[in-house]
Amino acid sequence: MQTGFSFSKLADHLASLGDVTVEDLDLLAEMPSTIAHFSSHQTILRHGDDSHQCCLLLQGYLSWRNAEGRDGQITSISVPGDIADPQTLYRPRVHGNLIALGPAVVALVPHRFFHELSARSPAMSRTLLLMLLSDHAIQRNWMINLGSRDALTRVAHLLCEITTRLQNVGLAKDFRLASPFTQSDLAAACSISPVHANRTIQELRRCNLLQWHGKTLTISDWQGLVRLAGFDPAYLGIRPRDQGARPTQLGPAKCVVAPA
Amino acid sequence: MQTGFSFSKLADHLASLGDVTVEDLDLLAEMPSTIAHFSSHQTILRHGDDSHQCCLLLQGYLSWRNAEGRDGQITSISVPGDIADPQTLYRPRVHGNLIALGPAVVALVPHRFFHELSARSPAMSRTLLLMLLSDHAIQRNWMINLGSRDALTRVAHLLCEITTRLQNVGLAKDFRLASPFTQSDLAAACSISPVHANRTIQELRRCNLLQWHGKTLTISDWQGLVRLAGFDPAYLGIRPRDQGARPTQLGPAKCVVAPA
DNA sequence: CGATCTGTTGACTGTTATCAACTCCGGTGG
């Protein structure tokens, strides 16, 4: 599945959202892009910037944060196959800071490509819109997470969501997922203090719900975690895998240049 | 300004978001609608419903809630001129419960109208999209409100936002706004307990920032409230009033029927 | 004029933040 850097995860993501045909997904093969690598906690987009390209995440995690660096609340997390900044397609001015959570690989795609794609394929246009709505639904759910759950269930719910979204693009097989982020990052996403995040994770470990060794997080009791979090994936607006269309073949991306 | 039930507030709202011409706004005059009145805490859309019309709020406030009735966290508040459920334009299945905050008057507009409007006017199509993005930005800001402010500044920030959005459609003149909602509603929007909301409001009163008598809330020290809340209206994506286009003339809505 | 909802107050409890210290680890440079 790991054919270098490819757009297959974006294709998976789009296919899970709406009814797109194989022909639609094949249009993605023409996507022009610049591949960029970022190191942990590096700023990708700064508050107030104007952006004329989209950040398509290929590997790792990205976060939208209130402030730069390690500080500031995380308001959103992107997983591979996500377009981290779809809003800039319609309003280039960036609100908030887009920051890598651990090392990340991003494909920078000119807005023009998506606008032309929308013009050529009504189905793709609609699916991109559904992507925006899905983001919206995820945000609303984060609000509920912050507003009505305590630290333990909050962390549990976030992990359920991330895992489900990863699985939607073929990652987190066997409930084993990369965790290049720190406990403080997790705390920033759940709006709890790093110290309390640590205690919370210990509690989850003690309940034999998960293991977190090094840069790998293993969920040992998925059903238990789902029950604890009260997690219902319906809000994500995605369908079970392998029902949607898949592109006939997607080669490696046309890598124009690879800046640090 | 109160020419019966008109769509002028929607026009104001749209004009504040993007560059729409007077001709674009005139298209709204053809909007077919059914006027509906709702009483406080009445459910307008139930979780799981399929909706094929949009709820354009004419008077009062609407809330999206986690649960029906008075319970459940509020994830979003609509003010007059808002389309409460723009998501249903693209995904009819409703997530959450749309519930009136105090008595409310709503124009029910078939989805078809907005789809045809989008097809006829690219500017309107774009502006409707900007409306969606504005909702998104407001949500993100609520997350920050819940995650990084204490009860006092949380309530203050919410009141600043509501006031600004009301002023954007010509309401809340002189910082005097209708408050048909209860303290418990406010608590549900800030994710604090009703008791604590009460104490918080008393604190705001004690600081001479606002008065809340009966169903009218008066902000007596706007600058002070803004300072306390750390409120910056930039995220709303709206421009100062009276710069955008205005429709030539908008008569009363074609009122088809007025159910209770 | 009673019933119900809303607002108000006090006492108590509990979750979580904060502060501080310490360990462990990976990297870096001497």
Next chain:
DNA sequence: CCACCGGAGTTGATAACAGTCAACAGATCG
């Protein structure tokens, strides 16, 4: 190879903010 360093994880003590419970006052409405 070792000493050092910074970041990350861990632990305990304390404090603050907010939730809960309970009771009552005032308003509103049938």
